Amino acid sequence: MGNALEVYDFVIYAYFAIYIGHTFFPSNDPNISLLTSLATFGVGFATRPIGAIVIGRLGDRAGRKPAMLLSFALMGVAIVGLALTPSYQSIGVAAPIIAVCFRLVQGFALGGEIGPSTSYLIEAAPALRRGLFVSFQYAGQSFAAILAGLTGVVLTSVMSDGAMRDIGWRLAMLTGALIIPIGLLLRRGLSETLEEPEALPAGAAPGAPTAAPPRLRVVIFAVLMLASGTTVSYVLKYLTTYSIATLHMPARVAFAGPLIGGIVGIFVSPLGGWLSDRFGRKPVMIGPWIFLLFAILPSFYAISHFRTAAVLFASTILLSGVGTIAAASVLVAVTEALPKKVRSAGLALTYAVAVSVFGGSAQFNVAWLTGATHSPLAPAWYMMVGVAIGLVAMLGMRETAPIKLAKSRAH
Numbered sequence: 493m494g495n496a497l498e499v500y501d502f503v504i505y506a507y508f509a510i511y512i513g514h515t516f517f518p519s520n521d522p523n524i525s526l527l528t529s530l531a532t533f534g535v536g537f538a539t540r541p542i543g544a545i546v547i548g549r550l551g552d553r554a555g556r557k558p559a560m561l562l563s564f565a566l567m568g569v570a571i572v573g574l575a576l577t578p579s580y581q582s583i584g585v586a587a588p589i590i591a592v593c594f595r596l597v598q599g600f601a602l603g604g605e606i607g608p609s610t611s612y613l614i615e616a617a618p619a620l621r622r623g624l625f626v627s628f629q630y631a632g633q634s635f636a637a638i639l640a641g642l643t644g645v646v647l648t649s650v651m652s653d654g655a656m657r658d659i660g661w662r663l664a665m666l667t668g669a670l671i672i673p674i675g676l677l678l679r680r681g682l683s684e685t686l687e688e689p690e691a692l693p694a695g696a697a698p699g700a701p702t703a704a705p706p707r708l709r710v711v712i713f714a715v716l717m718l719a720s721g722t723t724v725s726y727v728l729k730y731l732t733t734y735s736i737a738t739l740h741m742p743a744r745v746a747f748a749g750p751l752i753g754g755i756v757g758i759f760v761s762p763l764g765g766w767l768s769d770r771f772g773r774k775p776v777m778i779g780p781w782i783f784l785l786f787a788i789l790p791s792f793y794a795i796s797h798f799r800t801a802a803v804l805f806a807s808t809i810l811l812s813g814v815g816t817i818a819a820a821s822v823l824v825a826v827t828e829a830l831p832k833k834v835r836s837a838g839l840a841l842t843y844a845v846a847v848s849v850f851g852g853s854a855q856f857n858v859a860w861l862t863g864a865t866h867s868p869l870a871p872a873w874y875m876m877v878g879v880a881i882g883l884v885a886m887l888g889m890r891e892t893a894p895i896k897l898a899k900s901r902a903h
Contacts, residue, residue, distance in 0.1 A: 547604020607840025720882020
């Protein structure tokens with residue numbers, strides 16, 4: 493739920509970036525308004541590392557549960573606060589200042605979400621099902637993308653462009669906030685895993701390590717892999733704004749594309765997690781990433797050349813499906829490589845750095861590159877660079893899957 497709420501907030505902001513820009517940063521140049529809106533979104537990434545340190549360390553010292561409760565509550569405050577912030581026309585320059593403050597709070601909360609929650613999933617899972625358990629992080633993301641897509645399709649179908657700018661995007665954000673009380677209640681009922689012994693694969697001796705000890709090389713590879721996946725995810729989520737602002741496709745078609753990709757992700761994520769438990773993390777990371785590297789350019793060329801719903805949907809399904817199948821392996825491999833006593837903070841900080849540097853700037857960079865080059869293929873080249881960097885790191889990363897480690901010790 494926490495990861496889903498994070499992604500819902502991100503997707504809604506990306507979907508409605510044009511309208512949010514008009515609300516808080518009105519300009520005679522629509523491109524400037526859009527870029528300012530995306531820059532405000534990126535500001536929140538500056539506080540992610542701080543949240544990762546504060547909330548992540550709380551997860552390692554006080555427990556995963558209190559850390560997850562804190563991050564979830566702060567996410568709710570930030571989402572509701574931004575949705576209720578008056579427009580620039582109503583309160584002037586105070587409006588963008590308040591909006592930026594809520595994005596900073598949101599970034600702080602999101603920085604501390606992934607570490608404790610993924611650590612909890614790893615520690616609650618049987619040793620040979622960690623990939624499957626962690627894959628539900630991404631299944632939750634896909635569900636959030638579907639909900640956000642449905643919200644966008646419905647609102648753009650029943651509201652005028654002016655109504656979308658005034659109230660539509662606010663309703664979309666408040667819809668996601670409805671889950672906050674439910675999530676807080678469920679998290680309060682969880683059992684703590686911090687002090688429990690870790691599950692071991694069959695045949696492993698108690699106290700035997702389940703992964704190689706972390707080194708600087710592992711941390712660097714982890715940042716690059718997470719940055720690569722983040723770049724792919726964020727550029728794909730930018731497809732909605734890209735389809736409307738660059739390709740001038742109908743808003744209903746643009747919102748429906750990620751919706752279909754989300755449906756695929758719900759089924760592909762657990763499949764990828766299950767495969768990584770059975771065959772190891774590296775094969776399930778590397779194979780799809782190589783395919784993705786060669787599929788990006790043809791997909792974007794088809795989208796920009798034909799500009800039809802069918803091509804947009806097919807390309808979204810292909811790129812999202814291939815990218816998602818490897819995502820669980822990346823996240824679980826990084827988490828398994830970290831000792832339990834520093835796992836929450838270590839994962840949170842590693843993830844926050846990757847997301848802040850690469851994810852926070854992705855949409856702004858793609859929008860700027862598209863405007864500067866006047867090329868609809870700019871997002872494709874940007875994504876390919878990210879995939880190539882991640883592929884190099886995947887090749888250098890050591891295997892962490894318990895089934896592989898158990899077989900290695902047996903031989």
